[in-house]
Amino acid sequence: MRKQIIGIFLLLSGISYSQEMGLNEILDRAKTANPNVIMKKMDTDIKRKEKQRALKNYVLPPVNLSDSEEWEAVKRYGVGTRQFRVSMDVFEGGKSVYGYRILKSQVEMAENEEILTEIKAQEEAVNAYFSILNAQKQSEITTRAIELLKKQRQRNFDLYENGKILPKSEYLKIEADIEDNNVLNIENQLNEENNRGVLAKLLGYPLDSKIALREFDPENYLKDKSEVHDTNNKKIEDTLLAKNEQHKVNIAENTVKIAKADLYPSINVEYKREFYEIDDDTKERKKLNDNVVTLGFKWVFEWGGTLDNIQAKKIAYEQAKVKYDDEIKKISLDIRNKLNKIKSLYGQSLVMKKRMELLEESANIDSMRYENELLSTFDYLNSVNKYRAAQENYYRTQRDLVLAIIEYENLYR
Secondary structure: HHHHHHHHHHHHOHHHHHEOOOOOHHHHHHHHHHHHHHHHHHHHHHHHHHHHHHHHHHOOOOOOEEEEOOOHHHHHHHHHHHHHEEEEEOOOOOOHHHHHHHHHHHHHHHHHHHHHHHHHHHHHHHHHHHHHHHHHHHHHHHHHHHHHHHHHHHHHHHHHHEEEEOOHHHHHHHHHHHHHHOOOOOHOOOOOOHHHHHHHOOOOOOOOEEEEEEEEEEHHHHOHHHHHHHOOOHHHOOHHHHHHHHHHHHOOOOOOOOHHHHOOEEEEEEEEEEEEEEOOOOOOOEEEEEEEEEEEEEEEOOOHHHHHHHHHHHHHHHHHHHHHHHHHHHHHHHHHHHHHHHHHHHHHHHHHHHHHHHHHHHHHHHHHHHHOOOOOOHHHHHHHHHHHHHHHHOOOOOHHHHHHHHHHHHOOO
16 A cells, blocks of 8 residues: 555656566567557557448438528528438449458458557567666676776776886776776667667657566576477468458459449439428428339440459459468468577577676676786776677577567467
8 A cells, every 4th residue: 555655656746666577568568558559459440430331331221311492492491301312222233242341351450460560569679678688787797897997997007106117008008998898888878778768668658767677587488488389280371460361362352343343233222202392483382292212223334444444353363362372381481480490599598598607607707806916907808898798699699589489479370
């Protein structure tokens, strides 16, 4: 209760407070709070409304209530309903049905695109997450090196000042090394700050949010990814990417049918009721009770243009089928290659972790040796740089591993 009160107070005061997040929390947040994901869901809602509108127009005939008179008649009698009309196409070659099917496929594609947008948001969040972790670790390594260099600088300066035991150049070299590392730290801090802003934006937080990040453990992460270890029995045709391609084929097929419908006349029926009329001479309103039912048709001859349009749509339909078959093969190949990449990156990650730990221990030992003047500045900085590079490569491999898993899951959704 006390924590809740403090949190509310900080929120009302406009003070940002730290929130700790691990990779899984970041991935979950990216799926729901990312602005692009939210906008994509809105796009899908628009598609749903368009589909509902098409269905209503197909099932329910449009109703027309109208009144149009000269100004004198309007001043005398006011505005009223002069005519009631209901019309409906009873035959149009199936255009409304095929059009509705197209909208239905588009809605299902939009729903699938929502998930693909979530995946994209997760990938961007993963990049920012590991960039922040790497920048933090690089700053930690560099700061430690600067502290030891400053101690050595002071010792060299004392030796130089007290009896000129050490040449001034040795002192200046260390001073230059300190400045080099200060530049590295500035870059690290900027990278961390920039990526924190990127991550906050991706997760829908204020840009100045203080998000504390937990370290990533690839072994624990993979424990929950059973589909990475085992062969997935899901058919390629049932994946989101394959379904989207099938929807494109369906849309192309229904487009051909709509084009063919232009070969037939459209037939419509209309019911009309007149409530009154205005006498042209006296301008008097006369009540009516006329009910009229009409049946009409319309057919347009385009001198072969309709047939040309049908042929063009057929070619597009055949093209969509060829692309579908090609995409199925591509998805199958991508799944196989991505699984091999995951296995390789997982092995690399374990090796990189071991190498990084060894170089970390080596750098710690060299730090003590350097502090006790048992190691030259050149050898010490060489040891630190190796550890720094190993740490950066380790985070890069972890990032690539997580991205490969996300891409693999995307292929099998």
